[in-house]
Amino acid sequence: MIHLDTSFLIRALRTGTREDRQLRGWIRTGEPLVISAIAWAEFRCGPLEPEELSLAEAVVGRFRDFRLEDAEVAAKLYNDTGRRRGSLADCMIAAAALADDASVATANHKDFLPLRELGVTLAG
Structure with missing residues (x-):
């Protein structure tokens, strides 16, 4: 299972991009x-x-709700990666993926790199 990050989906909709081919x-x-x-x-x-x-x-095959349990994990990810400005949404997306034992497909790998040490896997 792969959770799509916003950046990935935006680029995947452009024909011929690397993300389009992966998708x-x-x-x-x-x-x-x-x-x-x-x-x-x-x-x-x-x-x-x-x-x-x-x-x-x-x-998109499935739309996933964001739950209270996800919020708890997202807060931990955010705090454990240094409370980086602008990273809360990425931590929330990563928390949902972790709950589903899924990888994250993103076009902004650098934004998710600090999360890899905490168990987040990147697709592709």
């Missing part, structure tokens, strides 16, 4: 694709064309 490969092999409510909210903040929204909805 097509996962779809071909039947890899379960999930997006958390946090990443989906970021994505919906746009800018976003109606066609992009329709395509994203068709690609």
Whole structure:
């Protein structure tokens, strides 16, 4: 199972990008694709064309709620990685992925690198 980060989904919707090729490969092999409510909210903040929204909805296999347990894990990730400015949403996305024993697909690997030491795996 792979949780899609906002940055990955945005780039995957552009034909010919590395993320587009990765996404097509996962779809071909039947890899379960999930997006958390946090990443989906970021994505919906746009800018976003109606066609992009329709395509994203068709690609994502499951939308995952963000729960209280996820919030607890996200806070721990945030605190344990130095309370980096702008990293809370990434910690929330990572917490949802950890709860599902899933990898995170992101186009911003550097943002998630500190989380790898805490058990977060990156896809691709």
